[in-house]
Amino acid sequence: MLFSLIGIGVFTYGVIFTLLSLLSDCDLQLLFYEKFGKSPRRLKGKVVFITGASSGIGEHIAYALAKCGVRLVLAARRNEELQRVKRNCIDSSKGLLEDRDVLVIQMDVTDTASHRKHFQHAVLHFGRVDILVNNAGRSQRAMWATTEMSVDRQLFDLNVFGVVSLTRVALEHFDKVGCGHVAVVSSLAGILPVPYSGTYTASKHAIHKYNGSVQPSDKRMTAERCGYLSAVALANKTSESWIAVFPLISFTYIAVYFPIVFNIALRLLGPETLFKLRDSKDLDEMTEYGSISRSTTVGFQ
Numbered sequence: 001m002l003f004s005l006i007g008i009g010v011f012t013y014g015v016i017f018t019l020l021s022l023l024s025d026c027d028l029q030l031l032f033y034e035k036f037g038k039s040p041r042r043l044k045g046k047v048v049f050i051t052g053a054s055s056g057i058g059e060h061i062a063y064a065l066a067k068c069g070v071r072l073v074l075a076a077r078r079n080e081e082l083q084r085v086k087r088n089c090i091d092s093s094k095g096l097l098e099d100r101d102v103l104v105i106q107m108d109v110t111d112t113a114s115h116r117k118h119f120q121h122a123v124l125h126f127g128r129v130d131i132l133v134n135n136a137g138r139s140q141r142a143m144w145a146t147t148e149m150s151v152d153r154q155l156f157d158l159n160v161f162g163v164v165s166l167t168r169v170a171l172e173h174f175d176k177v178g179c180g181h182v183a184v185v186s187s188l189a190g191i192l193p194v195p196y197s198g199t200y201t202a203s204k205h206a207i208h209k210y211n212g213s214v215q216p217s218d219k220r221m222t223a224e225r226c227g228y229l230s231a232v233a234l235a236n237k238t239s240e241s242w243i244a245v246f247p248l249i250s251f252t253y254i255a256v257y258f259p260i261v262f263n264i265a266l267r268l269l270g271p272e273t274l275f276k277l278r279d280s281k282d283l284d285e286m287t288e289y290g291s292i293s294r295s296t297t298v299g300f301q
């Protein structure tokens with residue numbers, strides 16, 4: 001009788017787990033927090049420094065937080081875009097934020113020598129920074145064998161060393177004030193192997209180990225949804241959260257918990273099929289062999 005009950009329990013757990021991971025656009029912990037955890041509204045009044053806030057996911061994390069009255073530091077290279085995002089943040093906050101509550105900092109994350117100066121600017125302006133969101137990053141579509149070394153260097157400078165350097169500067173500040181929170185927008189490419197993105201995958205794996213717009217034909221998550229789920233993850237201080245559309249969350253669970261099954265599936269599906277899951281283009285439409293492309297879609301990069 002006891003064994004039957006345990007068996008039914010395990011079976012029911014397996015069915016619910018599988019169904020939820022198939023239907024959800026994030027991992028199950030984040031799904032739980034979205035429904036029952038702390039709302040991002042709890043972050044009201046905090047100061048959040050977001051890199052790569054001029055477009056994509058960083059822009060939408062900024063909007064999700066602005067709606068909750070979170071004070072923002074928007075950092076990236078394109079000043080005009082940052083000013084546009086700042087105006088939208090103030091508008092979407094519906095009176096919770098004023099001009100001085102959103103600070104724009106024009107900075108190149110690969111210029112690590114300037115990190116201290118920029119971070120101090122934010123600290124002087126607000127009196128403190130509570131959360132650093134390392135979001136700035138670039139993706140890549142290329143054949144690994146013919147990728148130029150300069151591309152490897154550029155991607156690592158931005159996706160890895162920029163994050164490491166700015167985080168160290170932030171940690172000094174958090175140490176002084178006694179608290180703080182660092183988040184990194186990485187990628188499922190930091191967990192799974194991703195075809196035709198060798199350098200990008202390696203840069204995101206490196207970050208893991210260290211511790212756009214949607215086209216009509218894309219079945220991808222919007223940056224808005226990704227920004228909102230990221231805000232939920234920040235409010236609940238998750239150590240790691242996965243955000244992606246079907247079937248990538250289930251794939252990730254299989255890869256992490258059943259690597260042998262995943263490797264067999266990988267062989268059966270082949271790299272071309274996996275490539276299509278993350279990209280609406282076919283491989284033979286790729287024009288940027290060995291170059292870095294700015295990503296405009298949200299999903300599995």
Ligand SMILES: NC(=O)c1ccc[n+]([C@@H]2O[C@H](COP(=O)([O-])OP(=O)(O)OC[C@H]3O[C@@H](n4cnc5c(N)ncnc54)[C@H](OP(=O)(O)O)[C@@H]3O)[C@@H](O)[C@H]2O)c1
Pocket residue numbers: 051052053054055056057058075076077078079081107108109110135136137138139158185186187188212294295296297298299300301
């Ligand atoms: N989109 C996806 O499907 C997806 C999936 C998984 C993970 N991610 C990750 O999410 C993060 C954001 O990607 P996204 O898709 O939102 O890309 P995006 O729309 O291209 O935005 C990238 C942001 O990074 C900034 N940036 C790029 N190079 C920079 C530099 N040298 N210094 C400072 N800022 C720089 C860009 O601003 P400026 O050009 O103004 O500097 C822009 O604000 C990346 O880390 C990416 O790897 C994205």
